[in-house]
Amino acid sequence: MPSSIHAILMLICCLVPLTGQAQDLLSPVPDRPRASDFALADIDGQVHRLSDYHGRPLLLNFWATWCPPCRAEMPSLQRAHEQLEPEGIGVMAINVGEDPGAIAAFLEFSRISLPLPMDRDTRVAQRYPVVGLPTTFVIGPNGRIQLSAAGELQWDDPAILDQIRALKAR
Template sequence: MKKKRLMIRAVILLLLGAAVAYTLYANFTKDDVQKAVVGEKAPDFVLEDMNGKKHRLSDYEGQGVLLNFWGTWCKPCEKEMPYLNNQYKQFKDKGVTILAVNVAESELAIQKFADRHNLEFPILKDTDSQVMTAYKIGPLPATYMIDKEGKIVKYHTGQLTEDMIKDLMEQVKP
Protein backbone atom coordinates (compact mmCIF):
# COMPACT_ATOMS: atom_id res chain seq x y z
CA MET A 1 0.00 0.00 0.00
CA LYS A 2 2.71 2.40 1.01
CA LYS A 3 4.87 1.34 -1.92
CA LYS A 4 1.99 1.80 -4.31
CA ARG A 5 1.24 5.27 -2.99
CA LEU A 6 4.87 6.28 -3.34
CA MET A 7 4.94 4.99 -6.91
CA ILE A 8 1.77 6.83 -7.90
CA ARG A 9 2.97 10.05 -6.33
CA ALA A 10 6.38 9.74 -7.95
CA VAL A 11 4.85 9.12 -11.38
CA ILE A 12 2.46 12.06 -11.09
CA LEU A 13 5.24 14.38 -9.90
CA LEU A 14 7.49 13.20 -12.72
CA LEU A 15 4.80 13.85 -15.32
CA LEU A 16 4.13 17.33 -13.95
CA GLY A 17 7.85 18.04 -13.70
CA ALA A 18 8.38 16.94 -17.28
CA ALA A 19 5.59 19.26 -18.49
CA VAL A 20 7.11 22.19 -16.61
CA ALA A 21 10.61 21.43 -17.86
CA TYR A 22 9.38 21.23 -21.42
CA THR A 23 7.52 24.54 -21.12
CA LEU A 24 10.59 26.28 -19.75
CA TYR A 25 12.79 24.76 -22.44
CA ALA A 26 10.37 25.68 -25.20
CA ASN A 27 10.09 29.20 -23.86
CA PHE A 28 13.81 29.80 -23.86
CA THR A 29 14.34 28.36 -27.29
CA LYS A 30 11.28 29.95 -28.87
CA ASP A 31 13.32 32.77 -30.37
CA ASP A 32 15.47 30.24 -32.20
CA VAL A 33 12.53 28.32 -33.55
CA GLN A 34 12.53 27.97 -37.33
CA LYS A 35 15.63 30.03 -37.50
CA ALA A 36 18.33 28.32 -39.41
CA VAL A 37 19.37 25.71 -36.87
CA VAL A 38 22.91 24.76 -35.99
CA GLY A 39 23.53 21.19 -37.10
CA GLU A 40 21.06 21.38 -39.95
CA LYS A 41 21.32 22.35 -43.57
CA ALA A 42 21.43 26.08 -44.16
CA PRO A 43 18.34 27.34 -46.01
CA ASP A 44 19.30 27.88 -49.62
CA PHE A 45 19.02 31.30 -51.24
CA VAL A 46 20.07 33.14 -54.31
CA LEU A 47 20.99 36.83 -54.23
CA GLU A 48 22.69 39.33 -56.50
CA ASP A 49 25.91 41.01 -55.52
CA MET A 50 26.88 44.61 -56.26
CA ASN A 51 28.04 43.68 -59.75
CA GLY A 52 24.82 41.91 -60.64
CA LYS A 53 26.35 38.45 -60.29
CA LYS A 54 24.06 35.85 -58.77
CA HIS A 55 25.27 33.83 -55.80
CA ARG A 56 23.43 30.70 -54.82
CA LEU A 57 24.39 29.26 -51.47
CA SER A 58 24.17 25.65 -52.62
CA ASP A 59 26.71 26.42 -55.36
CA TYR A 60 29.26 26.90 -52.61
CA GLU A 61 29.00 23.30 -51.45
CA GLY A 62 32.47 21.85 -51.23
CA GLN A 63 33.80 24.96 -49.52
CA GLY A 64 33.24 26.61 -46.19
CA VAL A 65 31.15 29.77 -46.03
CA LEU A 66 30.99 32.57 -43.50
CA LEU A 67 27.53 34.06 -43.95
CA ASN A 68 27.31 37.50 -42.41
CA PHE A 69 24.19 39.65 -42.12
CA TRP A 70 24.85 43.35 -41.69
CA GLY A 71 23.65 46.93 -42.14
CA THR A 72 25.56 50.13 -42.75
CA TRP A 73 24.04 51.82 -39.71
CA CYS A 74 25.12 49.05 -37.38
CA LYS A 75 28.27 50.00 -35.50
CA PRO A 76 29.49 46.52 -34.55
CA CYS A 77 28.97 45.43 -38.17
CA GLU A 78 31.16 48.26 -39.31
CA LYS A 79 33.84 47.39 -36.75
CA GLU A 80 34.12 43.78 -37.85
CA MET A 81 34.20 44.59 -41.57
CA PRO A 82 37.98 45.20 -41.81
CA TYR A 83 38.62 41.93 -39.97
CA LEU A 84 36.34 40.06 -42.30
CA ASN A 85 38.10 41.65 -45.23
CA ASN A 86 41.54 40.60 -43.95
CA GLN A 87 40.49 37.04 -43.27
CA TYR A 88 38.71 36.83 -46.60
CA LYS A 89 42.04 37.47 -48.31
CA GLN A 90 43.73 34.84 -46.10
CA PHE A 91 41.20 32.11 -46.66
CA LYS A 92 39.96 32.72 -50.18
CA ASP A 93 42.47 30.27 -51.62
CA LYS A 94 41.96 27.79 -48.81
CA GLY A 95 38.38 27.01 -49.70
CA VAL A 96 36.56 29.32 -47.30
CA THR A 97 34.62 32.29 -48.57
CA ILE A 98 32.62 35.13 -47.10
CA LEU A 99 29.14 36.12 -48.21
CA ALA A 100 27.95 39.34 -46.61
CA VAL A 101 24.20 39.88 -46.89
CA ASN A 102 23.07 43.45 -46.51
CA VAL A 103 19.59 43.76 -45.10
CA ALA A 104 17.43 45.74 -47.49
CA GLU A 105 19.40 48.94 -47.82
CA SER A 106 19.72 51.11 -50.88
CA GLU A 107 22.37 50.24 -53.41
CA LEU A 108 23.98 53.63 -52.93
CA ALA A 109 24.32 53.21 -49.17
CA ILE A 110 25.89 49.77 -49.62
CA GLN A 111 28.22 50.93 -52.39
CA LYS A 112 29.49 53.93 -50.44
CA PHE A 113 30.08 51.73 -47.42
CA ALA A 114 31.89 49.07 -49.44
CA ASP A 115 34.07 51.70 -51.10
CA ARG A 116 34.92 53.29 -47.78
CA HIS A 117 36.10 49.99 -46.33
CA ASN A 118 37.56 48.58 -49.57
CA LEU A 119 35.53 45.43 -49.14
CA GLU A 120 36.57 42.65 -51.47
CA PHE A 121 34.18 39.86 -50.60
CA PRO A 122 30.83 39.58 -52.36
CA ILE A 123 28.13 41.77 -50.83
CA LEU A 124 24.67 40.41 -51.48
CA LYS A 125 21.58 42.60 -51.62
CA ASP A 126 18.56 41.19 -49.81
CA THR A 127 16.33 43.89 -51.23
CA ASP A 128 12.97 42.59 -50.06
CA SER A 129 14.26 40.94 -46.86
CA GLN A 130 13.39 37.45 -48.06
CA VAL A 131 16.61 35.82 -46.93
CA MET A 132 16.57 37.76 -43.70
CA THR A 133 13.06 36.44 -43.04
CA ALA A 134 14.05 32.89 -43.97
CA TYR A 135 16.94 33.01 -41.48
CA LYS A 136 14.81 34.94 -38.96
CA ILE A 137 17.52 37.46 -38.36
CA GLY A 138 17.08 39.53 -35.22
CA PRO A 139 19.89 41.73 -33.97
CA LEU A 140 22.80 42.55 -36.27
CA PRO A 141 25.43 41.49 -37.02
CA ALA A 142 24.55 37.83 -37.29
CA THR A 143 27.05 35.30 -38.55
CA TYR A 144 26.54 31.72 -39.65
CA MET A 145 29.33 29.28 -40.34
CA ILE A 146 28.45 26.76 -43.03
CA ASP A 147 30.64 23.75 -43.73
CA LYS A 148 31.43 22.11 -47.05
CA GLU A 149 28.29 19.95 -46.87
CA GLY A 150 26.12 23.04 -46.53
CA LYS A 151 25.42 22.40 -42.86
CA ILE A 152 25.38 25.18 -40.29
CA VAL A 153 28.05 24.50 -37.71
CA LYS A 154 27.98 27.73 -35.77
CA TYR A 155 25.85 30.81 -35.18
CA HIS A 156 27.04 34.01 -33.60
CA THR A 157 25.33 37.32 -33.03
CA GLY A 158 27.29 40.40 -32.05
CA GLN A 159 30.64 41.75 -33.07
CA LEU A 160 33.44 39.35 -33.90
CA THR A 161 37.13 39.93 -33.30
CA GLU A 162 39.69 39.09 -35.93
CA ASP A 163 40.86 36.08 -33.92
CA MET A 164 37.34 34.79 -33.63
CA ILE A 165 36.82 35.13 -37.35
CA LYS A 166 40.05 33.31 -38.06
CA ASP A 167 39.07 30.56 -35.67
CA LEU A 168 35.60 30.25 -37.18
CA MET A 169 36.96 30.05 -40.71
CA GLU A 170 39.48 27.39 -39.68
CA GLN A 171 36.56 25.33 -38.42
CA VAL A 172 34.85 25.13 -41.80
CA LYS A 173 37.99 24.73 -43.87
CA PRO A 174 37.38 21.73 -46.13
Protein backbone atom coordinates in the same frame (compact mmCIF):
# COMPACT_ATOMS: atom_id res chain seq x y z
CA MET B 1 12.87 47.14 -45.73
CA PRO B 2 9.48 47.36 -44.03
CA SER B 3 9.76 49.96 -41.28
CA SER B 4 8.76 47.59 -38.45
CA ILE B 5 11.43 45.03 -39.38
CA HIS B 6 13.98 47.83 -39.80
CA ALA B 7 13.14 49.23 -36.35
CA ILE B 8 13.39 45.82 -34.68
CA LEU B 9 16.73 45.02 -36.31
CA MET B 10 18.08 48.46 -35.40
CA LEU B 11 17.06 47.98 -31.76
CA ILE B 12 18.58 44.51 -31.62
CA CYS B 13 21.73 45.73 -33.37
CA CYS B 14 22.29 48.18 -30.57
CA LEU B 15 21.47 45.67 -27.79
CA VAL B 16 23.69 42.75 -28.86
CA PRO B 17 26.52 42.61 -26.30
CA LEU B 18 30.12 42.43 -27.44
CA THR B 19 32.10 39.45 -26.20
CA GLY B 20 35.80 39.63 -25.47
CA GLN B 21 36.93 35.99 -25.45
CA ALA B 22 37.52 34.37 -28.84
CA GLN B 23 36.80 30.87 -27.54
CA ASP B 24 33.29 31.98 -26.55
CA LEU B 25 32.42 33.69 -29.83
CA LEU B 26 31.35 30.91 -32.19
CA SER B 27 28.61 28.78 -30.72
CA PRO B 28 27.63 25.36 -32.03
CA VAL B 29 24.16 25.41 -33.59
CA PRO B 30 21.83 22.76 -32.16
CA ASP B 31 20.55 20.18 -34.67
CA ARG B 32 22.68 21.77 -37.42
CA PRO B 33 19.81 22.77 -39.72
CA ARG B 34 20.28 22.84 -43.48
CA ALA B 35 21.15 26.34 -44.69
CA SER B 36 18.52 27.82 -46.99
CA ASP B 37 19.77 28.33 -50.55
CA PHE B 38 19.50 31.79 -52.10
CA ALA B 39 20.43 33.72 -55.22
CA LEU B 40 21.18 37.39 -54.53
CA ALA B 41 22.85 40.02 -56.69
CA ASP B 42 25.49 42.45 -55.52
CA ILE B 43 25.65 46.12 -56.60
CA ASP B 44 27.46 45.09 -59.80
CA GLY B 45 24.71 42.63 -60.71
CA GLN B 46 26.78 39.50 -60.02
CA VAL B 47 24.58 36.78 -58.53
CA HIS B 48 25.82 34.92 -55.46
CA ARG B 49 24.30 31.60 -54.41
CA LEU B 50 24.77 29.48 -51.33
CA SER B 51 24.94 26.46 -53.63
CA ASP B 52 28.14 27.91 -55.18
CA TYR B 53 29.86 26.95 -51.91
CA HIS B 54 28.64 23.34 -51.75
CA GLY B 55 31.45 21.11 -50.52
CA ARG B 56 33.33 23.86 -48.72
CA PRO B 57 32.74 25.94 -45.58
CA LEU B 58 31.20 29.41 -45.80
CA LEU B 59 31.25 32.22 -43.25
CA LEU B 60 27.89 33.95 -43.93
CA ASN B 61 27.39 37.36 -42.30
CA PHE B 62 24.19 39.45 -42.24
CA TRP B 63 24.78 43.20 -41.93
CA ALA B 64 23.60 46.73 -42.79
CA THR B 65 25.37 50.04 -43.31
CA TRP B 66 23.25 51.76 -40.63
CA CYS B 67 24.48 49.27 -37.98
CA PRO B 68 27.64 50.56 -36.20
CA PRO B 69 28.86 47.09 -35.06
CA CYS B 70 28.36 45.80 -38.62
CA ARG B 71 30.53 48.56 -40.06
CA ALA B 72 33.12 48.10 -37.30
CA GLU B 73 33.59 44.37 -37.97
CA MET B 74 33.72 44.69 -41.78
CA PRO B 75 37.53 45.24 -41.98
CA SER B 76 38.13 42.05 -39.97
CA LEU B 77 35.70 40.17 -42.25
CA GLN B 78 37.74 41.39 -45.21
CA ARG B 79 40.98 40.19 -43.59
CA ALA B 80 39.35 36.81 -42.82
CA HIS B 81 38.24 36.61 -46.45
CA GLU B 82 41.81 37.28 -47.62
CA GLN B 83 43.13 34.49 -45.39
CA LEU B 84 40.37 31.90 -45.88
CA GLU B 85 39.50 32.20 -49.56
CA PRO B 86 42.87 30.81 -50.76
CA GLU B 87 42.24 27.85 -48.42
CA GLY B 88 38.90 27.08 -50.10
CA ILE B 89 36.72 28.64 -47.39
CA GLY B 90 34.23 31.28 -48.47
CA VAL B 91 33.31 34.54 -46.76
CA MET B 92 30.19 36.48 -47.76
CA ALA B 93 28.31 39.37 -46.12
CA ILE B 94 24.64 39.74 -47.07
CA ASN B 95 23.34 43.27 -46.75
CA VAL B 96 19.86 43.26 -45.22
CA GLY B 97 17.16 45.58 -46.51
CA GLU B 98 19.14 48.37 -48.13
CA ASP B 99 19.34 49.72 -51.65
CA PRO B 100 22.47 49.70 -53.84
CA GLY B 101 23.11 53.40 -53.13
CA ALA B 102 23.67 52.81 -49.41
CA ILE B 103 26.10 49.99 -50.12
CA ALA B 104 27.91 51.99 -52.80
CA ALA B 105 28.34 54.90 -50.39
CA PHE B 106 29.77 52.53 -47.76
CA LEU B 107 32.16 50.96 -50.27
CA GLU B 108 33.36 54.38 -51.42
CA PHE B 109 35.17 54.79 -48.09
CA SER B 110 36.22 51.20 -47.42
CA ARG B 111 38.49 48.62 -48.99
CA ILE B 112 36.04 45.75 -48.97
CA SER B 113 36.19 43.25 -51.82
CA LEU B 114 34.47 40.22 -50.29
CA PRO B 115 31.09 39.31 -51.83
CA LEU B 116 28.30 41.65 -50.61
CA PRO B 117 25.01 40.42 -52.06
CA MET B 118 21.85 42.40 -51.30
CA ASP B 119 18.79 40.98 -49.55
CA ARG B 120 16.70 44.07 -50.33
CA ASP B 121 13.34 42.58 -49.27
CA THR B 122 14.82 40.69 -46.25
CA ARG B 123 13.41 37.35 -47.45
CA VAL B 124 16.73 35.53 -47.13
CA ALA B 125 17.43 36.93 -43.64
CA GLN B 126 13.97 35.77 -42.57
CA ARG B 127 14.84 32.17 -43.56
CA TYR B 128 17.84 32.15 -41.22
CA PRO B 129 17.81 32.46 -37.42
CA VAL B 130 19.04 36.06 -37.55
CA VAL B 131 18.68 37.56 -34.07
CA GLY B 132 19.87 41.07 -34.89
CA LEU B 133 22.65 42.64 -36.87
CA PRO B 134 25.32 41.60 -37.26
CA THR B 135 24.59 37.88 -37.10
CA THR B 136 26.95 35.37 -38.65
CA PHE B 137 26.68 31.68 -39.46
CA VAL B 138 29.38 29.24 -40.44
CA ILE B 139 28.00 26.69 -42.87
CA GLY B 140 29.86 23.41 -43.20
CA PRO B 141 30.78 21.70 -46.47
CA ASN B 142 27.63 19.59 -46.05
CA GLY B 143 25.39 22.68 -46.31
CA ARG B 144 24.39 22.65 -42.65
CA ILE B 145 24.69 25.57 -40.23
CA GLN B 146 27.43 24.49 -37.82
CA LEU B 147 28.32 27.64 -35.86
CA SER B 148 26.84 31.05 -35.18
CA ALA B 149 27.64 34.39 -33.56
CA ALA B 150 25.58 37.46 -32.77
CA GLY B 151 27.27 40.83 -32.48
CA GLU B 152 30.54 42.34 -33.58
CA LEU B 153 33.60 40.07 -33.73
CA GLN B 154 37.18 40.25 -34.89
CA TRP B 155 36.85 37.65 -37.63
CA ASP B 156 40.58 37.47 -38.27
CA ASP B 157 41.28 36.37 -34.68
CA PRO B 158 43.42 33.20 -34.98
CA ALA B 159 41.16 31.22 -32.61
CA ILE B 160 38.09 32.05 -34.70
CA LEU B 161 39.86 31.24 -37.96
CA ASP B 162 41.01 27.90 -36.55
CA GLN B 163 37.45 27.06 -35.48
CA ILE B 164 36.25 27.76 -39.03
CA ARG B 165 39.15 25.86 -40.61
CA ALA B 166 38.32 22.81 -38.50
CA LEU B 167 35.05 22.46 -40.45
CA LYS B 168 37.00 21.97 -43.67
CA ALA B 169 38.63 18.83 -42.26
CA ARG B 170 35.28 17.21 -41.36
